[in-house]
Amino acid sequence: MKVFRLILFVLHLGILFLLLGTLLNAYVPPKVFPWFNLLSLGFPVLMISYIILTIFWVFSWKKRAFVFMFAGLAFINPVKRWVNYSSPKNGDSEIKLVSFNTRAGGRGNKEIAPYLRSQDADIFLLQEDAGKDYQFDGYQKANSGGGLTILTKHKIIKQQIIDPQDENVRIPGLQVDIEIKGKIYRFIDVYLNPFRFEKDMVKLNGNTDTNEQKIKDVVKRLIPTFKKHQEQVALIREVIDHSPYPVILAGDFNSVPNSYEYYHLSDGLEDAFLTAGKGSATSFHDYKFPIRIDYVFSSKSVKAISYKVDRSVSISDHYPVIVKFSAESK
Incomplete structure (x- = not known):
């Protein structure tokens, strides 16, 4: 079980770093490093995987769940660009x-x-x-x-x-x-x-x-x-x-x-x-x-x-x- 959790932890960290890479598109142009832009295409899949793993840590009563939940706050606005709810406008x-x-x-x-x-x-x-x-x-x-x-x-x-x-x-x-x-x-x-x-x-x-x-x-x-x-x-x-x-x-x-x-x-x-x-x-x-x-x-x-x-x-x-x-x- 410990080995399984270690694998999931490493996977979760990897997904986090890939998601952070999509944020670098604000600073790094494709002619310098196009791979960050490539990552943006997979953002929905990466984000869903990240959320599922975070939920797993929550139900496993692991302190690392709070770390991943806190890190996930960086992606609130990026997620809202795909799925959003806004109040009625006058x-x-x-x-x-x-x-x-x-x-x-x-x-x-x-x-x-x-x-x-x-x-x-x-x-x-x-x-x-x-x-x-x-x-x-x-x-x-x-x-x-x-x-x-x-x-x-x-x-x-x-x-x-x-x-x-x-x-x-x-x-x-x-x-x-x-x-x-x-x-x-x-x-x-x-x-x-x-x-x-x-x-x-x-x-x-x-x-x-x-x-x-x-x-x-x-x-x-x-x-x-x-x-x-x-x-x-x-x-x-x-x-x-x-x-x-x-x-x-x-x-x-x-x-x-x-x-x-x-x-x-x-x-x-x-x-x-x-x-x-x-x-x-x-x-x-x-x-x-x-x-x-x-x-x-x-x-x-x-x-x-x-x-x-x-x-x-x-x-x-x-x-x-x-x-x-x-x-x-x-």
Whole structure:
């Protein structure tokens, strides 16, 4: 029994250090050490394992349980980025925003346009969508030519592509300054480089050699993409930091919470899910694994009063994210 407990103790310590490694994404960029970003993908599994082992120590009446419980406090906010409960928010809705990756323009899916029209949102931020099929009365359109489209009921003051000037790095964002009820906001539609995985590439089977090769192939795709993300994040950060207006940043980041991308794009902004979300923030549903890669962030002067991942529709491999914001506070 002592040997078994020793093994569990060493395992628990190992999981703790791996979890701590995910926190280092706030400081260590992928081009320096990409493995911390890789760890962020396994955060849910690591966290669940950590909690189960902590419960085991509690029921074993071991003092080390208190040490692991205390250390676990460091992960409260990281856990809330995946699963959260916020109290109801007061305020009148001034901006209704829908962010939605339509999966290669819906691939001819005729349900997408009626769904968007039914939402009657002030702003639509679409990814993987050229916006060709959406001719909604009363809406203006901004398009990046790279799969990013913004539709709005309101006056567009300025629009600009966030161009990496590198043919190996896709256009990461579309910036549109929009006037709403006499106030100007900067909306940034984001789509970071995808990993281009197919289900068969990540589905393991009983063949050890095949599984080992699949894992190597996945890592070979992940790490170069993380490094491209670092370049894209730097470009988007420049647009955020130099904005004379409140910023609302949304889209498909192809990155999980606790990743380098999350920490650096959310810096100085509020995660609408943390402010007004309830339940799970999982937005990508093509794999049987909790994955949150769609986000809505805003300047602190713009408050989210509701946040919803609309799981009532499965017209893409992503669920739409719907957020309502109150009027800008002074």
